[in-house]
Amino acid sequence: MNQTDFSIVTLILQASLVVQLVMLLLVTVSIASWASIFRKYFSLKRTRALNDDFEREFWSGTSLNELFSSAAQNAKFAGPMERIFASGMREYHKLRERSIGDAVTLLDGARRAMRASFQREMDAIESNLSFLATVGSVSPYVGLFGTVWGIMHAFTGLASLQQVTLSTVAPGIAEALVATAIGLFAAIPAVVAYNRFARDIDKTAISLETFIEEFSNILQRNLSAATQATPGGR
Numbered sequence: 001m002n003q004t005d006f007s008i009v010t011l012i013l014q015a016s017l018v019v020q021l022v023m024l025l026l027v028t029v030s031i032a033s034w035a036s037i038f039r040k041y042f043s044l045k046r047t048r049a050l051n052d053d054f055e056r057e058f059w060s061g062t063s064l065n066e067l068f069s070s071a072a073q074n075a076k077f078a079g080p081m082e083r084i085f086a087s088g089m090r091e092y093h094k095l096r097e098r099s100i101g102d103a104v105t106l107l108d109g110a111r112r113a114m115r116a117s118f119q120r121e122m123d124a125i126e127s128n129l130s131f132l133a134t135v136g137s138v139s140p141y142v143g144l145f146g147t148v149w150g151i152m153h154a155f156t157g158l159a160s161l162q163q164v165t166l167s168t169v170a171p172g173i174a175e176a177l178v179a180t181a182i183g184l185f186a187a188i189p190a191v192v193a194y195n196r197f198a199r200d201i202d203k204t205a206i207s208l209e210t211f212i213e214e215f216s217n218i219l220q221r222n223l224s225a226a227t228q229a230t231p232g233g234r
Helices: 009-016 017-059 064-075 080-097 101-124 131-160 166-227
Strands: none
Touching: 009 166, 017 080, 017 101, 017 166, 064 080, 080 101, 080 166, 101 166, 131 166
């Protein structure tokens, strides 16, 4: 085999059927992984922007009732923090409408509603993250399987030869190693993206939990100030 025969395309075309199937699987997984990476990147970027916008508005001095009214009208396009806020306010109003005046009950109900909303939001934010983890951990082994199979197939083909030289062994081994290379090509970006996204999601979760505590403190201050006070002031 001359030097030009060692191009990646030639090695793939001359590989055994099983190795070619492994390569096709890995390329498909890699494309799906990159698509998931881009979707998650833009999704997290949008989530951070929406949370920052709402947090600025929340601390700008706008009354809670006005924020709740805006959140209810903008529910479809709201960010996680705004939806969590709306859940807490909605439960607070429902309990007040039932003539429940106990401050502990009101605060506990609002907090439970926000925690439930927080879990739903985190489930949505973390969606498809497990796919990247699976790609990062499994792809190298799939590529290794293709390599082992290719080397086995290459040595089986050499059994009928009386004289085996490096030039007869090298093509088969090179074809097999391409599977490992493709497996690493699929795994490395998935692992890097998973670690980056996991760190960003942790920061988002901390930000949302902090907001829940701060909003709960605001409700508690309002309830302590006056039993009949509405949540419209600070």
